[in-house]
Amino acid sequence: MPHELARMKVIALMRRCILIWLSALLLPLAVAHAETVYVTLEQEGAIAALEGSTGKVIRKVPVGKRPRGIALSHDRSQLFVAVSDSHVIRILDARTLKRVGDLPSGNDPETFALSSDGSRLYVSNEDDHQVSVVDVRARKRIGTVEVGIEPEGIAASPDGRWVVSASETSNMAHWIATDNLTIRDNTLLDPRPRGVTFSHDGRQLWISSEIAGSVQVFDVESRRLLKRIQFEIPAVTREKIQPVGIALTRDGRHAYVALGPANRIAVIDAGSFEVRDYLLVGQRVWNLALSPDESRLYTANGLSNDVSIIRLPDHKVEKSVVVGQLPWGLAVLP
Numbered sequence: 253m254p255h256e257l258a259r260m261k262v263i264a265l266m267r268r269c270i271l272i273w274l275s276a277l278l279l280p281l282a283v284a285h286a287e288t289v290y291v292t293l294e295q296e297g298a299i300a301a302l303e304g305s306t307g308k309v310i311r312k313v314p315v316g317k318r319p320r321g322i323a324l325s326h327d328r329s330q331l332f333v334a335v336s337d338s339h340v341i342r343i344l345d346a347r348t349l350k351r352v353g354d355l356p357s358g359n360d361p362e363t364f365a366l367s368s369d370g371s372r373l374y375v376s377n378e379d380d381h382q383v384s385v386v387d388v389r390a391r392k393r394i395g396t397v398e399v400g401i402e403p404e405g406i407a408a409s410p411d412g413r414w415v416v417s418a419s420e421t422s423n424m425a426h427w428i429a430t431d432n433l434t435i436r437d438n439t440l441l442d443p444r445p446r447g448v449t450f451s452h453d454g455r456q457l458w459i460s461s462e463i464a465g466s467v468q469v470f471d472v473e474s475r476r477l478l479k480r481i482q483f484e485i486p487a488v489t490r491e492k493i494q495p496v497g498i499a500l501t502r503d504g505r506h507a508y509v510a511l512g513p514a515n516r517i518a519v520i521d522a523g524s525f526e527v528r529d530y531l532l533v534g535q536r537v538w539n540l541a542l543s544p545d546e547s548r549l550y551t552a553n554g555l556s557n558d559v560s561i562i563r564l565p566d567h568k569v570e571k572s573v574v575v576g577q578l579p580w581g582l583a584v585l586p
Contacts, residue, residue: 287543288585289550290331291559292319295577299333301349304543304550304584307561307573313349315342321363322581325388326370331583334361334375341373341386346585356393358384363581365408365415367430374415374428376403383417383426385433395433400424405448405459409472418445418459425459427475439475442466447510447539449498451522460495460509467495467509469525479525488514497539501546508549510537517551519567533560534572541582552579 287304297317301310316338323332324346331344334357341355341364357364358377361384365374373386377396383403385395400419408415408430415428423445427437442461449458456478457470467481483493494512500522501507507520513536519529534553537560541550549562558572559579 286586287548289541289559290322290583290585291552291575291579292322292333292581293576293578294318294320294554294580297335298576299331299344299349300575300579302559302573302575304548304561307559307571309573309575311349312576313344315344315351316340320580321361322583323364323366324583324585326366328585332364332366332373334364334581336360336362341375353391355386355388355391356384357386358382358393358396362404363406365406367408367415368410368412372430374406374408374417376406376417378402378404378420381419383415383428397426397428397433397435399426399428399435400438405446407448407450407457409450410452410454414472416448416450416457418448420444420446425457425470437475439470442468442480446496447498449500451500451504452502453504458498458500458507460498462494462496462512465490465493465495467498467507467520481520481525481527483509483511483514483518483527483530485511485514485516485530488516496537497552499540499542499549501542508540508542510540510551512536512538513555515553517549517562529567531562531567531569533562533569534558538580539582541584543584544586550582550584552582554578554580 291300298314300312316335318337319335321334333342341357343353357375360379362376362378375384383397399417400422402420403417405418417426425439429436442464444463447460469479492513497510499508507522509518516530533551534556536555539552551560558574560572
């Protein structure tokens with residue numbers, strides 16, 4: 253009997269050791285799939301951080317007047333935030349959200365694009381009708397490019413050759429060569445262009461047009477229009493379909509477009525350019541962002557003051573989380 257009791261104690265101890273070992277092994281995997289979503293709150297002058305898997309708001313920090321565009325640095329250690337009415341790009345530590353510096357942005361920075369090597373920011377200055385070029389390491393503005401009236405949407409090509417700025421009032425896409433910061437070409441767009449996004453392979457450029465209710469897809473090499481995508485939603489009037497933000501998956505299979513006051517996300521087959529579905533989210537959806545592993549899509553819903561969390565690839569809207577007043581831009585930290 254004593255020997256049997258001792259044997260049982262040894263077995264129990266071994267089981268506990270195995271459980272501890274398994275927990276230690278699996279914990280890094282759980283952490284790897286955790287992510288933090290940062291949302292700019294235009295009216296509050298702050299950014300909110302929420303846990304991606306649960307939607308729980310972790311914290312909120314002030315950054316200045318009317319923050320809009322937001323992005324992570326390439327090494328994911330810093331956050332860049334365009335604070336429009338404070339006329340600056342704030343730099344925050346991505347983990348602590350403490351302010352670690354500022355970048356000179358020119359007047360009224362709306363949005364910006366980070367170069368493929370992470371060394372430059374290309375900033376839309378809506379009031380001055382120009383793009384500011386900022387050296388990130390030197391924290392210095394090194395040039396400006398005159399573009400059309402009210403530039404907002406802007407994107408940098410993956411190969412580093414191009415920056416494309418879209419001017420809302422001029423209805424133009426301006427192709428800026430990064431080697432000498434000159435405009436090489438101008439492309440006429442549908443009225444009031446907003447979102448500008450390169451495909452991950454750099455072969456296509458997608459541009460949304462708010463008033464036309466369309467997305468135009470261009471071949472980058474020839475600048476030729478490949479497709480104009482229109483949207484039709486049952487029981488939603490055409491004037492409420494106002495495309496803004498665009499997100500493309502790395503594998504080139506899907507495109508997602510925020511449709512503004514239509515309160516929908518369009519799901520597009522990026523190969524055929526066919527609209528496959530519409531997902532109901534919050535009110536006045538402005539922008540959206542994919543999680544790094546592309547298992548979730550997050551949307552900033554300006555008038556309902558929330559973020560919708562969409563599970564991929566089955567395109568199920570799991571929940572909406574109240575984050576603060578007038579959410580606009582998003583960035584996701586793994």
